[in-house]
Amino acid sequence: MLGGSFWVALFRNGISAGLLMAVFCMMDHSRMKKVLPCYLIFGLFVVIIFSLWYLINFESFVRFAGILIIPVFGGFCLLISSDPLYLLLYKLTLGFYLLSIVVFLGVDISRMWFGGNMWVDIGVRLIIITIILMILYKKVRKNFLEGMDILQEEMDLFSAINVFLSIMIAAFMAFWPDNHEFSVYRMTRIAALLFMAGIIQYMVFHLYLHRGREHRYQAEKELLEMNEKLLRSQLEMVQKSEKEAARIRHDIRHHCLLMEEYMKNKEMDVLLSYVRQYRKEIEDQKTEQICGNKTINAILSVYARQAREENIQVIMHVRIAEVATVRDIDLVAILANIFENAIHGCVQSGAKEQKITISIVRKGKKIVMQCSNTCAPKIKIRNGLPKFINNKGIGVSSIMKVVSYYNGETDFFAEKGRFMIRVLLNIPQSE
Numbered sequence: 001m002l003g004g005s006f007w008v009a010l011f012r013n014g015i016s017a018g019l020l021m022a023v024f025c026m027m028d029h030s031r032m033k034k035v036l037p038c039y040l041i042f043g044l045f046v047v048i049i050f051s052l053w054y055l056i057n058f059e060s061f062v063r064f065a066g067i068l069i070i071p072v073f074g075g076f077c078l079l080i081s082s083d084p085l086y087l088l089l090y091k092l093t094l095g096f097y098l099l100s101i102v103v104f105l106g107v108d109i110s111r112m113w114f115g116g117n118m119w120v121d122i123g124v125r126l127i128i129i130t131i132i133l134m135i136l137y138k139k140v141r142k143n144f145l146e147g148m149d150i151l152q153e154e155m156d157l158f159s160a161i162n163v164f165l166s167i168m169i170a171a172f173m174a175f176w177p178d179n180h181e182f183s184v185y186r187m188t189r190i191a192a193l194l195f196m197a198g199i200i201q202y203m204v205f206h207l208y209l210h211r212g213r214e215h216r217y218q219a220e221k222e223l224l225e226m227n228e229k230l231l232r233s234q235l236e237m238v239q240k241s242e243k244e245a246a247r248i249r250h251d252i253r254h255h256c257l258l259m260e261e262y263m264k265n266k267e268m269d270v271l272l273s274y275v276r277q278y279r280k281e282i283e284d285q286k287t288e289q290i291c292g293n294k295t296i297n298a299i300l301s302v303y304a305r306q307a308r309e310e311n312i313q314v315i316m317h318v319r320i321a322e323v324a325t326v327r328d329i330d331l332v333a334i335l336a337n338i339f340e341n342a343i344h345g346c347v348q349s350g351a352k353e354q355k356i357t358i359s360i361v362r363k364g365k366k367i368v369m370q371c372s373n374t375c376a377p378k379i380k381i382r383n384g385l386p387k388f389i390n391n392k393g394i395g396v397s398s399i400m401k402v403v404s405y406y407n408g409e410t411d412f413f414a415e416k417g418r419f420m421i422r423v424l425l426n427i428p429q430s431e
Contacts, residue, residue, distance in 0.1 A: 004118045010051040016099055017043045019129050020073050023095035025276045042076050101194055102128050108187050144178055222398055291318040295328040303339035313355040320362045325327040325428040330402045337399050342373035345419050349374045375419035386412045394415050
């Protein structure tokens with residue numbers, strides 16, 4: 001801090017507060033029209049309080065203001081933002097890291113080449129802040145917001161603490177409450193610390209972004225494999241139906257000869273009984289018609305047949321027709337994964353009576369799906385997601401991804417040997 005009047009301090013504090021709030025706002029999903037007045041009012045209040053502190057006790061302000069800005073602005077941003085805690089910590093550390101760079105360069109450039117001129121300090125800060133905000137807005141903001149969903153999935157407590165500590169160590173070295181005497185050694189040390197902290201933050205961000213993308217690619221691969229498996233099952237059903245039709249065509253000659261013999265002998269009662277048996281046999285070969293939606297009908301038919309081969313009782317209540325704005329590939333991702341998980345759950349349960357109950361209905365602009373199946377008692381729900389035995393919960397990530405695409409909701413329950421999943425999809429309004 002290079003001194004100056006109350007108004008100079010007010011202006012300088014306003015620059016710092018503006019940088020913190022601008023960085024946080026750029027990286028936040030909240031609607032700016034709603035939160036901007038809150039940021040402005042809070043920022044103005046804090047700037048005035050800190051400037052009065054500067055006027056009352058200059059020495060304590062120089063020693064402790066840089067450190068106290070962290071909990072003050074950090075607490076406010078944590079309260080006003082709707083983002084997860086780990087992502088908030090990352091954005092806060094980014095903002096404070098950039099503020100540390102601005103303060104460090106402004107003060108030390110002024111002291112090194114301009115004799116500690118406060119206006120040079122302010123000018124350097126304004127130039128650097130302008131450059132930072134332009135880079136963030138044009139180069140960083142779009143990628144950050146696009147990757148925010150991935151970061152929410154991947155970042156955990158360890159990563160947040162890692163970034164937070166690395167930045168805080170560097171920042172504390174820059175703002176440590178001493179007399180801040182100028183020296184080349186001190187300037188070099190702080191510059192090295194800020195550089196290493198920036199590298200750590202950059203590497204952590206790209207590490208989790210890359211890992212999240214890899215997980216999503218894996219989910220896409222699972223979805224493609226699921227579609228391939230479904231198509232193969234449907235092909236097997238078609239081939240089986242063709243073989244059955246060929247058998248019927250081959251046998252029809254014998255049926256006709258036998259019916260002719262009955263008619264010659266005028267055994268009409270026997271003929272009528274035989275015709276009824278033959279008609280029943282043909283009707284039994286028809287494909288099961290579960291609902292009016294062809295995709296859902298195909299998925300449920302395939303997996304219901306697999307379940308019955310495992311001696312699992314299947315009960316289905318389906319009332320839904322074609323939905324133009326819901327992609328078939330998304331229906332496959334949800335229903336195929338749900339049904340396959342239900343079959344696995346029944347088999348792993350070892351129960352004598354195994355049952356799967358599926359309900360799919362459309363209510364206005366919503367599709368409600370619910371599946372309940374027999375399961376092992378060891379399945380637990382943690383953080384809203386199921387923890388399956390031997391991690392064999394197939395495609396849960398695919399289900400969650402599709403549900404989020406339609407702004408829907410997913411609930412998992414496990415109780416008394418029964419596992420249940422409920423899915424709500426919002427049908428796009430363009431239908």
